[in-house]
Amino acid sequence: MPPPAGRRADRRSVAGRYYAFVSTQTPVTPERVDFIREIVTADVRSGQHQTIVTRFPPEPNGYLHIGHAKSICLNFGIAREFGGRCHLRFDDTNPEKEEQEYIDAIEADVRWLGFDWGEHLYHASDYFDQLYAWAVALIRAGKAYVDDLTADQIREHRGTLTQPGRNSPWRDRSIDESLDLFERMRAGEFPNGARVLRARIDMAAPNINLRDPVLYRIVHAAHPRTGDAWCIYPTYDFAHGQSDAIEGVTHSICTLEFEVHRPLYDWLIENLPVPSRPHQYEFARLNLTYTVLSKRVLLRLVTEGHVRGWDDPRMPTISGLRRRGFPSEGIREFASMIGVAKADSVVEVGQLEFAVRGVLNRTAQRRFAVLDPLRVVIEDYPEGQVEGMSMANNPEDPSAGSRSVPFTRELWIERDDFMEDPPPKFFRLAPGREVRLRGAYFITCREVVKDAAGQVVELRCTYDPATRGGDSPDGRRPKATLHWVSAQHAVPAEVRLYDHLFTRPDPGADGDLFADLNPGSETVLTGCLVEPSLAETAVGETVQFERLGYFSPDPDSTPGHLVFNRTLTLKDTWAKLQARGRQDA
Ligand code: ATP
Ligand code: MG
Numbered sequence: 001m002p003p004p005a006g007r008r009a010d011r012r013s014v015a016g017r018y019y020a021f022v023s024t025q026t027p028v029t030p031e032r033v034d035f036i037r038e039i040v041t042a043d044v045r046s047g048q049h050q051t052i053v054t055r056f057p058p059e060p061n062g063y064l065h066i067g068h069a070k071s072i073c074l075n076f077g078i079a080r081e082f083g084g085r086c087h088l089r090f091d092d093t094n095p096e097k098e099e100q101e102y103i104d105a106i107e108a109d110v111r112w113l114g115f116d117w118g119e120h121l122y123h124a125s126d127y128f129d130q131l132y133a134w135a136v137a138l139i140r141a142g143k144a145y146v147d148d149l150t151a152d153q154i155r156e157h158r159g160t161l162t163q164p165g166r167n168s169p170w171r172d173r174s175i176d177e178s179l180d181l182f183e184r185m186r187a188g189e190f191p192n193g194a195r196v197l198r199a200r201i202d203m204a205a206p207n208i209n210l211r212d213p214v215l216y217r218i219v220h221a222a223h224p225r226t227g228d229a230w231c232i233y234p235t236y237d238f239a240h241g242q243s244d245a246i247e248g249v250t251h252s253i254c255t256l257e258f259e260v261h262r263p264l265y266d267w268l269i270e271n272l273p274v275p276s277r278p279h280q281y282e283f284a285r286l287n288l289t290y291t292v293l294s295k296r297v298l299l300r301l302v303t304e305g306h307v308r309g310w311d312d313p314r315m316p317t318i319s320g321l322r323r324r325g326f327p328s329e330g331i332r333e334f335a336s337m338i339g340v341a342k343a344d345s346v347v348e349v350g351q352l353e354f355a356v357r358g359v360l361n362r363t364a365q366r367r368f369a370v371l372d373p374l375r376v377v378i379e380d381y382p383e384g385q386v387e388g389m390s391m392a393n394n395p396e397d398p399s400a401g402s403r404s405v406p407f408t409r410e411l412w413i414e415r416d417d418f419m420e421d422p423p424p425k426f427f428r429l430a431p432g433r434e435v436r437l438r439g440a441y442f443i444t445c446r447e448v449v450k451d452a453a454g455q456v457v458e459l460r461c462t463y464d465p466a467t468r469g470g471d472s473p474d475g476r477r478p479k480a481t482l483h484w485v486s487a488q489h490a491v492p493a494e495v496r497l498y499d500h501l502f503t504r505p506d507p508g509a510d511g512d513l514f515a516d517l518n519p520g521s522e523t524v525l526t527g528c529l530v531e532p533s534l535a536e537t538a539v540g541e542t543v544q545f546e547r548l549g550y551f552s553p554d555p556d557s558t559p560g561h562l563v564f565n566r567t568l569t570l571k572d573t574w575a576k577l578q579a580r581g582r583q584d585a
Helices: 035-045 066-081 100-110 124-140 153-157 175-187 235-246 256-273 297-301 318-324 326-339 349-363 532-536 575-585
Strands: 011-014 017-021 055-056 085-090 119-124 146-147 196-199 215-216 232-234 251-255 281-283 365-367 373-378 388-394 402-407 410-414 432-439 442-450 456-462 489-499 522-530 543-545 549-553 560-568
Touching: 035 066, 055 066, 055 235, 055 251, 066 085, 066 251, 066 318, 085 124, 085 235, 085 297, 100 318, 100 402, 119 124, 124 146, 124 215, 124 232, 124 235, 146 175, 153 175, 175 196, 175 215, 175 388, 175 456, 196 256, 215 365, 235 251, 235 256, 251 256, 318 560, 349 365, 349 560, 365 560, 373 522, 402 456, 402 532, 489 532, 522 532, 522 543, 522 560, 532 560
Parallel strands: 055 085, 085 119, 251 281, 365 543, 373 456, 489 560
Antiparallel strands: 011 017, 146 196, 196 215, 215 232, 373 410, 388 402, 432 442, 442 456, 489 522, 543 549, 549 560
């Protein structure tokens, strides 16, 4: 969407969108402003906050996925639009599941998405000393106690949505005894699960999160950052809000499942001597059709070998989408398209593809590649001659320049661009028919050569030298234009085609999620032949194979063995559905 005229000076492009800045630094977007940005705007206007501080708080127990990208774009986007800052904070409170590999991958993914936390890299584990001191303060104030019940007993005492909970027999033990036990928990005197520290709030509270929630548990496990310094670790609830307060976070934005935790978040902030007063706001998490966004499930897909790894191009992880060839701009564009709402919904995965296709159509260079080759010999073309045909790299972008594609007497075309006995609506090559070879010449098929099994192995053709470049001086216009590769110059390649990882839009809805895995989600084509310039295409770059789709070199690719991933087909089913919807309406 073009920016409004006349305000060029105060516009900045943010994540592919234009924002006009007014003096209060309130962003005016061409689209609607979401409810979180409305809240932030109001807080800036009322003077409640001078500097807006947000954070993205991943737990390093897996790789980031497209749902996290929504949260990253929201948190970093708001910080950028309001001239504030966004922290990257690792919520590293569960050493049994967390690994350095995940920490490194998360940092790389956030950077690749185009965001920068500057010097504001934090870890919940940075605050373990402070959190411990605050836990002791709560015990001293009679607001926390050490409980000897097991996890099962605690669950059983907690009650249900309709029934109040019951007090633990240890709830009223003395402050001194709790202090002593908590210190000994920390000293490593007890095994995992023997005791926990709980807040003393209200076992009859309608909100179960307020029924004496657990604040600390015993976990004898080495931590990626603090090593063996601790054997008790704070829960998410005890770490999160306090970390926000320590860092001066103004708007702690999270997904809806934390809404019921907000009263506890507020209780802890109000009952501890924290240095600032953050507020939690919740938005709807991203759900996508044909896709599972749960790190637990994604981990199983990896460990059980259903995919090639966390960055398998079929995975909804940021690293998988990157490997598949999705540009980060396309992901940011998608986040901006879907917006931020308060109610849960499921987004069509086609909408993500639509956003990515829009970016690629603008930016991807065009190339020739033949996936299923059929030999063409142009009988009247001089043997040994090589002509460099100048081809625009991107018709959408003249600055992308052009390249020279070698044309020779023997070529490869796509096998399904020929039919010996074509039905009425097939306009491509057939015996006696003339077609255009893109950017080269018109050719006519004169003879079909078959092998002993009757399989077509070669087409003998003639060409019209007057049509060089793809146009005929007499105005003849063939009904089809084919892509081609010079046989002498073609480079062999492996091409991997992808389909949805799951067969149904709501994987697992019938119970077994893994039964819904799509056995045809990956197809490996070998013996593909591509134009020579594709040997130079770098990993991380996505090109359009003309007429076939968008493709990107896989990191498995080597100079002697090129491997390309199909990023997307050219077909845009989502846009078609939208158009049909409009017609019906
Ligand atoms: P998962 O549910 O996939 O296991 P998680 O919520 O446990 O993810 P965290 O590392 O805790 O993963 O998430 C970091 C941040 O990303 C949180 O603020 C969380 O709310 C947000 N987030 C996670 N999943 C989504 C999603 N599908 N859509 C939007 N935000 C999400
Ligand atoms: Mg979480």
